[in-house]
Structure formats: C-alpha cells, structure tokens
Amino acid sequence: xxxxxxxxxxxxxxxxxxxxxxxxxTGSWRALTLPYFDRRLCIDCLLCWVTCPDGCIVMKDxxxxxxxxxxxxxxxxxxxxxPRGAITMVNKNES
Amino acid sequence: MIIKxxxxxxxxxxxxxxxxAMRQINPDVAAVYPITPQTDIAERLSAFVAxxxxxxxxxxxxxxxxxxxxxxxxxxxxARAVTATSSQGLVYMQEVLYIASGLRLPIxxxxxxxxxxxxxxxxxxxxxxxxxxxxxxxxxxSENAQEAYDNVLQAVRIAEHEDVRLPVMxxxxxxxxxxxxxxxxxxxxKYVTEFVGEYQPAFxxxxxxxxxxxxxxxxxxGHFFEHKKAQIEAMDRARGVILDxxxxxxxxxxxxxxLFEEYRLADAEVAVVVLNSAAGTCKIVVDELREQGLPxxxxxxxxxxxxxxxxxxxxxxxxxxxGVLDRSVSPGLGGPVFAELRSALFDVGARPKVVxxxxxxxxxxxxxxxxxxxxxxxLDINKTGLVNNLVSYLGIRRRQx
Numbered sequence: 231x232x233x234x235x236x237x238x239x240x241x242x243x244x245x246x247x248x249x250x251x252x253x254x255x256t257g258s259w260r261a262l263t264l265p266y267f268d269r270r271l272c273i274d275c276l277l278c279w280v281t282c283p284d285g286c287i288v289m290k291d292x293x294x295x296x297x298x299x300x301x302x303x304x305x306x307x308x309x310x311x312x313p314r315g316a317i318t319m320v321n322k323n324e325s
Numbered sequence: 326m327i328i329k330x331x332x333x334x335x336x337x338x339x340x341x342x343x344x345x346a347m348r349q350i351n352p353d354v355a356a357v358y359p360i361t362p363q364t365d366i367a368e369r370l371s372a373f374v375a376x377x378x379x380x381x382x383x384x385x386x387x388x389x390x391x392x393x394x395x396x397x398x399x400x401x402x403x404a405r406a407v408t409a410t411s412s413q414g415l416v417y418m419q420e421v422l423y424i425a426s427g428l429r430l431p432i433x434x435x436x437x438x439x440x441x442x443x444x445x446x447x448x449x450x451x452x453x454x455x456x457x458x459x460x461x462x463x464x465x466x467s468e469n470a471q472e473a474y475d476n477v478l479q480a481v482r483i484a485e486h487e488d489v490r491l492p493v494m495x496x497x498x499x500x501x502x503x504x505x506x507x508x509x510x511x512x513x514x515k516y517v518t519e520f521v522g523e524y525q526p527a528f529x530x531x532x533x534x535x536x537x538x539x540x541x542x543x544x545x546x547g548h549f550f551e552h553k554k555a556q557i558e559a560m561d562r563a564r565g566v567i568l569d570x571x572x573x574x575x576x577x578x579x580x581x582x583x584l585f586e587e588y589r590l591a592d593a594e595v596a597v598v599v600l601n602s603a604a605g606t607c608k609i610v611v612d613e614l615r616e617q618g619l620p621x622x623x624x625x626x627x628x629x630x631x632x633x634x635x636x637x638x639x640x641x642x643x644x645x646x647x648g649v650l651d652r653s654v655s656p657g658l659g660g661p662v663f664a665e666l667r668s669a670l671f672d673v674g675a676r677p678k679v680v681x682x683x684x685x686x687x688x689x690x691x692x693x694x695x696x697x698x699x700x701x702x703x704l705d706i707n708k709t710g711l712v713n714n715l716v717s718y719l720g721i722r723r724r725q726x
Contacts, residue, residue: 242528249538
C-alpha cells in the first residue's frame with residue numbers, strides 16, 4: 231500500500247502502514263528545557279534508555295549515541311536518573 | 326417455507342439464552358466486568374470456559390470502561406469480540422462506545438436494559454441504551470428471550486458485514502426477560518457455526534505482513550468529518566443488511582425479523598409504538614380490543630439505530646392516532662422514541678396525531694390496564710380529533726396533597 235495518501239479513506243481511519251507515529255514529530259511540543267548529552271561522562275548503564283517515556287535515547291552497538299530531539303518533550307527524566315551527570319537540562323534559548 | 330433445522334426447545338431465562346448464543350457463536354475474546362451491574366450472562370460465559378465448552382479468551386476486567394477497551398483492542402487485532410453489560414455499566418463504557426464505532430470494529434454486546442441512578446434502582450428501564458443512542462452503535466431490541474437469542478446470532482452477521490462494519494448492541498428488558506424463564510427454541514451448534522461463518526477482519530494489528538495503524542491521531546486539520554460521514558453511510562446501509570440477514574435467518578429457523586414488527590396494523594386506525602417486553606402486554610390488549618371491534622394495532626420497533634424513519638412513516642401513515650410508549654425520558658424533551666417518530670412523520674401528507682406515553686421507569690410495572698388506558702385515550706383522539714395531553718404517564722402514583 232505504498233503511495234497511500236491521507237484522503238484515501240479506509241474504514242475507521244485505518245492507515246495501511248505501520249510506524250506512522252514517526253510522522254508526527256512531537257518534539258515540537260517541547261517547552262523550555264532540553265537535554266544536553268555528554269558522551270565523555272556516559273557509562274552506558276542505559277537507565278535513561280529504560281526510563282525515557284518517548285524512546286528518544288538513540289543506541290548503536292550497545293552505546294548511547296545521543297538524544298532524538300524530534301520526539302523529546304524535555305521532561306528531564308533522563309537527566310534525573312543519570313548517575314554520572316552525563317545528561318543535563320539546558321534552556322532552549324541558550325542552546 | 327422450508328425450515329432447515331430441527332426443533333430443539335428448552336426453558337431458558339433471557340440471560341441464559343444470550344449466554345448460549347454467545348457460546349455457539351464461539352468468539353475469540355469475551356471481555357466482561359464480572360460484578361454488579363453485570364447480569365449472569367458473564368457468569369455463565371465463565372462457566373462455559375471452566376467446563377471446557379467454550380474456547381475463548383475470557384478477560385474478567387476491572388471495569389466496563391476496560392471491558393469495552395479490551396474488546397476494542399481484541400477487535401483491532403482481528404478477533405471476534407463480545408461483551409455484556411447493563412445499566413450503569415453501559416454508562417461507564419460510554420466513552421469507549423464511540424471509539425468502537427469510530428474505528429468500525431464489529432463488536433457484539435448484550436445490554437440488559439435497567440435504570441440509571443439516582444434514586445438507586447436496579448429494575449427495567451431503557452435509559453441506559455437510549456443514552457447511548459448517538460454512539461454510532463446499531464441497536465436491536467428484543468421482546469422476549471427467543472428474540473434476544475435470535476438477535477445476538479444475527480448481530481454477528483450484521484456487525485461483520487463488509488458494507489457495515491459497526492458494533493451492535495442487543496437489548497432486552499432487565500428482570501422481566503433477563504431473569505424470567507420461558508420457552509426458547511435453540512439452533513444446533515453446527516447451524517450457528519455455519520450461519521455466523523468465519524470472521525474476516527478488514528485489518529488486523531497482528532498481521533505483520535500487512536502492517537496497519539489503527540486509531541491514529543487525525544491531525545489538527547484532519548479528516549474526522551469525512552470519516553464520520555463514512556460511518557453515517559455505513560449505518561444507513563445497515564438497514565438493508567439487517568433485512569437480508571433477517572431473511573436468511575428466517576429460512577433457517579422460520580422466525581423472520583425486519584426493522585419492526587407490525588401487529589394487526591394494516592386496518593388499524595389507532596396504534597401504539599413500543600419496544601421490548603411491553604409489546605407482549607400491549608398485544609394481549611390489542612387482541613382484547615379487537616374482539617370488541619375496535620380498530621387498534623401495534624408496531625414493535627426492533628431496530629432503533631439505524632432509525633427506520635421512512636419505513637415507519639410508510640407503515641403508520643394511514644393511522645389517525647399513534648401513542649409512542651417510552652420506558653425512558655430525556656428530561657426537558659420527553660420520550661426519545663416519541664420525539665424521533667414524530668419527526669419521522671413530519672413529511673406524511675395527512676399526519677396522524679402522535680402522543681407520548683411514559684411508562685415503567687425504574688421498573689414500575691406495566692400491566693394490561695395501562696395499555697388499555699393508552700388505547701382508550703388514542704381512541705378518544707380518533708373520535709374527537711383533539712389532543713388533551715401530549716404527554717401522559719402510565720402507572721404513576723399521584724403525589725400526596
């Protein structure tokens with residue numbers, strides 16, 4: 231069903247594709263603060279990866295690469311669980 | 326007519342009849358809240374599972390809101406899902422009723438019509454299902470246990486029909502039918518299996534070859550309006566499907582079902598319009614008054630949603646006076662069936678007089694004398710052409726002075 235468009239109406243507003251939540255870049259809802267990740271301090275304990283409510287912690291080869299700001303709401307849970315201070319919340323305007 | 330099945334007659338309560346129908350349908354998932362205001366439909370389904378008579382995922386959820394949510398999830402996964410509720414339980418699942426119909430999931434639910442508090446009351450009343458009249462569910466009503474059984478079987482076919490794909494609520498009167506025992510003719514399991522067929526879901530969340538998104542956010546400038554229009558059209562198409570399924574069911578059982586039943590209506594001058602068990606009481610009075618040569622008849626509405634406006638207007642256009650019996654009320658408006666039927670008759674040339682009778686709220690008994698009272702005022706209207714009371718209350722106690 232590639233080539234599906236919004237006005238190809240299927241019963242119940244069904245979309246014949248999976249993973250469509252990616253289309254809605256909810257990071258635009260973020261308010262004042264966003265996480266800043268410092269790779270040098272990270273020990274890859276994955277606490278942030280487990281606790282992030284939006285799955286924004288990006289992993290590659292068992293290592294945390296950074297934070298996907300397309301979906302991050304800036305809640306700060308990652309910064310608060312990090313045992314090494316590798317994530318800090320910074321003001322949107324200062325970054 | 327050739328009836329394909331052999332007769333198998335038993336004594337069942339309405340709840341037993343519905344539970345038996347649901348066992349025979351053999352759904353994939355039954356999600357029900359097992360405590361009050363639930364009726365013993367849920368209990369009987371769980372007994373079938375415990376006894377190995379029903380192979381279903383039985384989910385005893387913690388609320389009716391969750392019961393309907395579990396049904397929505399199951400149906401979105403491609404399962405045939407059923408549930409049952411009553412009274413406050415239906416109100417509690419109200420939010421999810423709209424999601425089930427909006428997602429076009431063919432869930433079948435039995436609702437035992439009972440009153441809504443306060444004062445606390447557990448008896449027969451149609452306020453629960455009437456409150457859900459705008460939720461996009463098809464609503465079928467049943468006069469007795471036999472009709473409840475037959476309606477549940479047909480509900481599966483109506484709900485799952487590719488032109489419809491909407492949830493169906495089968496209603497029957499609390500206690501009067503749900504807990505009263507009567508003769509019910511059952512179909513053999515094999516005929517039910519054949520009649521309901523195998524469910525072919527339009528989409529399934531479990532089909533990894535064809536991934537889908539069900540229940541997406543519609544966007545800030547989305548297509549809600551267009552999808553709602555499609556849902557309305559499906560509801561309109563349901564009229565024809567209900568008639569087709571009713572005909573097929575008649576060829577199987579000899580019991581035919583339409584949008585409504587006409588009882589001695591063809592040559593009647595006055596008639597009552599009524600839902601559920603009170604129709605039986607009224608029929609007795611119709612027969613009695615016919616013996617006296619009075620031109621009375623009855624129309625029993627089976628399908629309340631979609632409302633058969635044109636069909637009812639056709640069936641009732643030649644009458645002089647119609648009394649609509651409502652076992653529920655929209656305070657500030659009146660009886661819901663009354664309001665809708667009066668509107669349906671607006672375009673009829675020589676409009677019959679239409680008056681409202683509210684009866685039986687909170688399980689107040691509806692006896693033949695109440696039906697006689699209604700017919701007597703309708704016959705007066707027929708004679709004089711004058712309506713003295715647009716709304717009457719049958720069987721209400723007079724206030725103490």
